[in-house]
Amino acid sequence: YPCFPTDLVSPVKSFLSILNSLAVRCPGKGCHEEVLLGKYCHHLSIHKEVEDKDGYVYVNKGGRPRQHLLSLTRRAQKHRLRELKLQVKAFAEKEEGGDVKSVCLTLFLLALRARNEHRQADELEAMMQGKGSGLSPAVCLAIRVNTFLSCSQYHKMYRTVKAIT
Structure with missing residues (x-):
């Protein structure tokens, strides 16, 4: 790098300008751009x-690959979702008077x-309002x-009113 008389006035400025003009390769995943x-x-x-x-990005630092959330035991699900549960609980206490269940169902x-599964959403809303599953007795039978x-x-599985016969 050439050295100009103006650079000699302040050696720190000269050093910094040379340092800042060095090219560094970006270590970002898939980037490798020289900056x-x-x-x-x-x-x-x-x-x-x-x-x-992109949202939440989980980095797996070696070890076994993560299992899907639904394939885990309740204990493991609780452990994995602990941070989210605490955030939802804090939101519910602050905004909804502590009604965590309503926040989660909503x-x-x-x-x-959002995934255009309106029929399933309608059934869930009906259950939330106490209107039952929406199935006729003949279909249930x-x-x-x-x-x-x-x-x-059947009652244990589908939470219906127990039939006598």
Whole structure:
């Protein structure tokens, strides 16, 4: 790098300008772009913005691959969702008077409707309002007969009103 008389006035400025003009390869996943050291922080912040837009990104630091949430035991599900549960609880206490169940059911309804699963969302809303599953008694009986369930087994599984016969 050439040295100019103006650079000699302040050796610190000269050193910093040379340092900031060094090219550094970005270690970001799939990036490998060469960036000037002076603009490296800005370049990293762009990566952070893109990562934030993608939402929550879990980094598995070696070990076994993670199982799907629904395939875990209740205890493991509780452990994995602990942080989310605490956030939902804090929101419910602050905004909804502590009604965690309503917040969770509403989130679930919104997720169903976002995926255009309106029939399932309507059934869930009916259950939330105490209107039952929406199945006719004949359909309930057919399900029970075809799956060889007793009245009490069917009731436990589908939370219906127990039939006497």
